[in-house]
Amino acid sequence: MSLPDPDSLRCFLAAAELLSFRAAAERVHLSAAAFSDRIRRLEEDLDVRLFERSTRRVELTAAGRRLKPQAERALAEAGACKAVVHAEDRPLPFELTLGTRFELGLSWLLPALDPLQAARPDRRLNLSFGVGPDLWSRIARGEVDAVVTSTRLTVGELDYALLHEERYVFCGAPALLAQTPLGHPDDARAHTLLDAFADLPLFRYLLDARPAADAWGFRRTELLGTIAAIRLRALAGKGVAVLPAYFVADDLAEGRLVAVLPDHPLQHDWFRLIWRRGHPLAEELRALAEALRGFPLR
Numbered sequence: 001m002s003l004p005d006p007d008s009l010r011c012f013l014a015a016a017e018l019l020s021f022r023a024a025a026e027r028v029h030l031s032a033a034a035f036s037d038r039i040r041r042l043e044e045d046l047d048v049r050l051f052e053r054s055t056r057r058v059e060l061t062a063a064g065r066r067l068k069p070q071a072e073r074a075l076a077e078a079g080a081c082k083a084v085v086h087a088e089d090r091p092l093p094f095e096l097t098l099g100t101r102f103e104l105g106l107s108w109l110l111p112a113l114d115p116l117q118a119a120r121p122d123r124r125l126n127l128s129f130g131v132g133p134d135l136w137s138r139i140a141r142g143e144v145d146a147v148v149t150s151t152r153l154t155v156g157e158l159d160y161a162l163l164h165e166e167r168y169v170f171c172g173a174p175a176l177l178a179q180t181p182l183g184h185p186d187d188a189r190a191h192t193l194l195d196a197f198a199d200l201p202l203f204r205y206l207l208d209a210r211p212a213a214d215a216w217g218f219r220r221t222e223l224l225g226t227i228a229a230i231r232l233r234a235l236a237g238k239g240v241a242v243l244p245a246y247f248v249a250d251d252l253a254e255g256r257l258v259a260v261l262p263d264h265p266l267q268h269d270w271f272r273l274i275w276r277r278g279h280p281l282a283e284e285l286r287a288l289a290e291a292l293r294g295f296p297l298r
Contacts, residue, residue: 006074011035013071015039016068021035021036039051046067048063049064050064093124094122094284095124096123096146096284096288099146099149100148100149101129101131101227102131102226103226103227108295108297110127112292113127120291125288128144131197133200135147139274142276146288148273149272150166151200159275160275161272161289162270164270164297166270167244167268168243168244168269169242169243169244169248170261171240171243171248172234172237172241173235173236173257177258185210186215188217192222192238193239193241194222194239195221195224197225202230202243204267205242205268206264206267208267222239231248231251
């Protein structure tokens with residue numbers, strides 16, 4: 001099947017609007033015979049009848065009515081080709097794929113997509129959701145251009161830009177802590193620690209801010225992989241956990257969770273936009289980081 005050419009589509013649209021082959025032929029500056037030949041060839045290319053014709057009237061068939069909006073779009077896109085290639089001052093379009101953990105992506109990055117796109121129409125952003133170790137491997141394989149994470153850098157050959165400070169809180173359900181207090185490291189023996197990964201524990205933000213002599217010997221550690229799962233288990237009174245302060249701010253304000261050792265601040269960290277050193281769009285990634293700093297964490 002041959003593809004319809006723009007001139008034939010232009011003839012079709014003239015006839016579809018005027019419902020007169022004679023008037024349509026005059027509009028596109030063709031003889032009546034040449035115009036009819038254009039319509040005939042278009043119908044042959046599409047293998048469908050587009051008009052019902054008689055000596056008195058011309059009407060679109062159902063297929064013709066379906067073709068009309070598509071033909072209008074096709075001609076508009078064809079007309080834009082010349083404008084695009086001659087728009088030397090227009091930025092070249094490009095895409096960036098950002099890896100992010102589920103909770104941060106849904107609550108923060110996803111709402112930012114539309115305003116970021118409106119500010120830079122030439123830049124298309126894609127999201128790829130995952131968890132810490134998985135996101136690092138996607139950078140290494142080149143499956144994402146950058147990741148947004150507060151995970152500490154453990155590999156070389158990376159560049160980054162700071163986005164937002166991330167503070168943490170050691171917390172648990174009030175009923176659990178009322179029944180089994182936790183005011184000293186020795187009390188940990190009666191508690192379960194809820195955490196994400198054995199090699200990237202959130203509890204390190206407490207350990208790094210406390211004296212090295214403190215011995216936190218929890219009864220057991222339950223690894224859950226995501227902060228959303230940790231939060232739900234903490235709310236259910238199944239253990240205590242270190243969680244991002246922004247993520248449980250409402251729970252703390254409404255008393256569903258309470259801070260453990262509130263007078264002992266935890267070490268803080270930073271969300272970063274991280275990419276491979278030497279990335280061809282490194283300057284665009286720095287510009288994106290600057291834009292992201294304008295969107296508060298939520």
